[in-house]
Amino acid sequence: MAGQVKSRERVQEHGEVFTNEREVNAMLDMVKQETERIDSRFLEPACGDGNFLSEVLRRKLDVVDSRYRRSLPEWERYAFIAVGSIYGVELLRDNTITCRKRLYGIVGSRYARVSKGSQNQAFLDAIAFVLERNILNGNALSLKAVDAAGNDTDEPIIFSEWSVVLGDKVKRRDFRLDEMLEGNVDKGQTRSLFGAGNNPAVDWEYDEETKSFIPKPIREYPLVSFYEVQSYE
Template sequence: MTEQIKSRERVALHGEVFTNEREVNAMLDLVKAESERIDSRFLEPACGNGSFVIEILNRKLLVAERKYRKSPTEYEKYSIVAVSSVYGVDILEDNAKECRQRLYDFWNAKYTAACKKECREEVRDAAEYIINHNILCGDALTMLCDDGDPIVFAQWDLIHGSKIKRKDYRLDSLMKADRDQPDLFENQFSYDEESMAWIPAPIREYPLMNYWEVQYAD
């Protein structure tokens, strides 16, 4: 359990008061089924040092542990699916950094306990890489990073056994409410014939990669 307040100044400037564990759990229980689905995606737009994203990961990994108790390889794969489905943004870099570290340490402790001698360093590197792309420093209101670039999130989809398909999207196109006017966001939407709707278009697509090799994409 971490302290709820770092300083009065930060409370005044950024409304920074971390939520305690009991409240985090009570709120997540409102979406219990989703929080326990290994591949359901969650974005915490003011993630602080990670109270919510860590508990969401915990719930997903408990399900993975139950389901894949007898197969470390399957647990490994689904622990990557779980960690790749939680996203966060915080306006303060130290919060984003602490959140990434806590999320990684949490994932790694569980991975080490479940897979023991079968743990692989490149899987740890893959998890760290995914977390670095999923927990970003930026302003969730303007949807810009601290360097002024748009916030971009990677979508990681497990397909074909152990392969991951990565697509990068701008957060502003994902959040845009008025899809009737996609021209306002040039090149960020494409028309989907099946659903007859404009859907956000990725700004970059990557070739299929093994889940333990996503960190080599760049």
């Protein structure tokens, strides 16, 4: 993103003022360790065209490059994990599309360098597919998907978790964002940050990773190779 403002209307209507690189880096330095952990999850609820998410991806890929550049299958595996753990929601469709393209471009140029011309198109297609699923056109306040005009639809925002296990195998599980935000509390002891308490309509399970109750996924998919992740839909 070259400038911080595209138009006065967009600032007035959507608060669209992009963060400059120096501020992005200063803020990310406050959680530096997490930005350099390949599988740490980031969700930006008003991600614009991806100023923060691009820098997170760059930092993660620096680690992937330094550890795995000598083995292309390993580089691909860890680059997939890096991309798969980055999430964004953005109201405006043009920003959403630009954000996906930026992230794809970052992976693509690194991949061209490490693969020295012997690129596997299936890997790049898998990255594009994950970015379509992880960077969503939605309203981070209502937690609904939006239409091309930026109006809420009836559909909830649904994110996919990508867990890479056993070599190149990946498991996809889908979760509703509204349920995840309500569930990320110590169930039975702490009320939801969003004031609704624990919703009895949601099925919960205890998650060892986050040490909290999380909603059950609304859909689980069979294991596939991450090179074939597009076969999920």
